[in-house]
Amino acid sequence: MGRKTALLLILLLFGVMIAGCINQQTSPTLSPQETPKETAQPASTTSISTTISTSTTEKPRYPITITDFEGRKVTIEKEPQKIVSLAPSITETLYFLKVLDKVVGVTEYDNFPPGVKEGRTVIGGFSDPNIEVIASLKPDLIIGTSMHVKYLKQLEQIAPVIIIDPKNMEDIYKAIELLGRVVDKEEQAQKVIADMKSKVEEVQNAIKDRPKVKVFYVVWNNPLMTAGKGTFIDDLIKLAGGENIFSDIEGWAQVSVEQILARDPEVIILTPHCGMTVQDVYTSELSKTTAAKEGKVVVIQNEDILVRPSPRIVQGLEELAKVIHPDAFGGKYPLTVVDFMNRTVTIEKEPQRIVSLAPSITETLFYIGAGDKVVGVTEYDDFPPQVANITKIGGFSDPNVEVIASLKPDLIIGTSMHVKYLEQLEQIAPVIIVEPRNIDEIYKQIELLGRITNREEYARSVVNEMKAKVDYITSMVKDKPRPRVFFISWWNPIYTPGRDTFQGDLIELAGGENVFSDLTGWAQVSIEQVLARNPEIIILSAHAGISPEQLCETELAKTDAVKNGRVYVISDDNIISRPGPRIVLGLEELAKFIHPEVFNYDPQPLRCSATASG
Structure with missing residues (x-):
């Protein structure tokens, strides 16, 4: 009986196994969609x-x-x-x-x-x-x-x-x-x-009913490459409310400056590794584009969120949308801020007509995408080139208040130099005073101007790009000896930057030791003081009022700097004297003068004839 029962159980188990095999052979085939050419379906x-x-x-x-x-x-x-x-x-x-x-x-x-x-x-x-x-x-x-x-x-x-x-x-x-x-x-x-779709929808809702903006995305500078049809960059530009000016060209395409000018982008997008800078745009044929004329040239610092097709791409979409349609995001007015003079200023609505009382302020406004809002600048403004067509309101230290009033601005931005005009200016429009003394305060100035002009995304991008450049330079000179540096802003009388000046700050960041860092502000010094501190490097402002050759004829010929031929001249005073985004170009030049071996720089400094022969 036991054997019969066991045999029956074995037969039953075998039947179940057969049924299972049949069931497996007849089970349905799932068909999930995975081809890239189809739209998502159930x-x-x-x-x-x-x-x-x-x-x-x-x-x-x-x-x-x-x-x-x-x-x-x-x-x-x-x-x-x-x-x-x-x-x-x-x-x-x-x-x-x-x-x-x-x-x-x-x-x-x-x-x-x-x-x-x-x-x-x-x-x-x-x-x-x-x-x-x-x-x-x-x-x-x-x-x-x-x-x-x-x-x-x-x-x-x-x-x-x-x-x-x-x-x-x-x-x-x-x-x-x-x-x-x-x-x-x-x-x-x-x-x-x-x-991801929720974020895309959020961006789409923010830019709904806004006109398409013509966008040029720079993939690479030499040769000029861009993203055309069939690239996710092209798709992102469209989703961000832009019109890719090269969407009629397939893939990653090489284009010419002439083609770009003919299509006249309203926004130009750069990334840190595209081989082109904002400065390059403003000093090239691309300065003729509407994007350059209106200050709509932006570097998206974290290019990974744009060029990597991963879930983070929606962050890139949002950032693109904010630079293409900045007015669609943020910008809650009235806005109350505290300026560099600790004044509380309320701005009732987004400024549309700005008067800039300093070249550094004008440059900053253009870098943060607010150049199209600038209606008045000083007679010393020369960058970007587009400022030549903007109304001049007088000098830097002596603006013409009547001309400013005639422009009917809704915002005036000045420096501590203009505090004496505050009463008159405040009767015309809200006034913001900025006065950065070091690189960190330059960052704060840019962020402040970005906030009050509703260009925070542009401002953040500019600051991030500057910080990346500063970090690179400081890392390169970090463990190097710090030579004694004397910077001559003006020769007769001799003026030099001390502590609490952005030029003094730049010398330190560039890996040098400012010989007059114990003095405050822009200090007047004597030849005797300079000789006592014996600088190893002397750097002249481009308009210091003296040349390296003339320096050889002074008592400073006794310094180590002149004896060793380490006298340099800044190529453009504006990159070292204007506290704006281009200050990092000045830092880069200083670092090359102070540590040429680190940056493979061969400055071929001028030497005094006696020193050269001796």
Whole structure:
């Protein structure tokens, strides 16, 4: 009886197993969409098959077969545990999908999230991954872009390879959805996509009904490259309320200055590594564009949020929208601020007609995208070139109050030099006084002007770009000896910057020791004082009233600076004397004079004939 019962149980178990096999063979095929050329659709209407070996009542598991952006069918046998990412955008996406702990290899360019390379192996560059290093990690999944198709044969011998290559926002959503399925994070992928779409909708609502603005995006300067049709940059510009002036050209295209001028952009977008600066725009043929004339040339400092097709792309979209349509964001008026003289000033509405009482202020307004609001400048204003066509209100120290009043400004911005005119000026319009004494206060000035003109995004971008330049220079000279530096602002009588001056601050930042840092402000000194401090380097203002050759004929020929031929002349006083965004160009020049060996600079300084022969 026992044997019969056992035999019956075995037969029943066998029948169940057969039924299970039949059930597996007849289970439905899920069809999630993953081709980049299609729009997002529900899973039931998609075109790429993903075969799951489970019943219809269970969550799809592995093995899973997907079709990547190259149209390749790839089978993932089991849930990936050791992933190699061949692009920063892929790493970022995996981070948002909450599987960064499974990533064992990243490129040398990966920098998000902060510390992403810690505890992970760097597998080489983005375009040139090290196959041997990748193989040594024994990954069970490799994810790359179209850049890596040339390595496919080698990579496929190591692990399954998925290629993603999004060209627009819809493609980015699809890439996230695809990776979510591959790493078993479909729900998280949908949440990430929903958050992104919500941000896109928020931006779209902010710029709703605003006119399209013509945009030129600089990918590279030499040769001039831009993003055309079929790039996610083109898509972002459109979503941000812009009109890409080269949307009729396919892909990443080379263009000419003549083409740019003919299409006349209203906004020019630069990034830190595009090889072009705001200064370059204002001093080239591009200064003829409407963008340059109105001060709408902006550097988006964090280019990663623009050029990496990951979930962070929506941050880039928002930043683009703010520089294309600044009036659509922020700018709550009336606005009350405290200026550099500790005066509380209320601005009732966004300024549209600004009078600038100093060249540095004018330059700042143009850099922060408020150049089109400037209706009056001093006769000393000469940058950017467009200021030549703006009404002159007199000198820097003696503005003509009647001319200012005739312009009917709604904001006047001056320096401590203009405090004596405050009573008269305040009868015309609100007056803001700025008086930066060092680089940090220059940053504060830019941020203040950005706030009161509703150009905070531009101002933030300018400050970030300046800080990046300052950080680079200070890091280069950090551990170098600090030579004694004497800066001559004016010769007869001798004036030099002491502490609490931005020029004195620049000398220190450039890796020098200001020999008169114990004096305050712009100080008058004697030749005897200079000789006693024996500078190793002398730097002359371009209009100091004395040349290096003439210096040889003075008592200062006895200083180490002159004896060793280390006398330099600033190329343009304005980059060292105007406390605005261009001050970092002055810092860069000072650093080259003080530490030429660090910056591979060969200044060929002038020497006194006696010193040269001796």
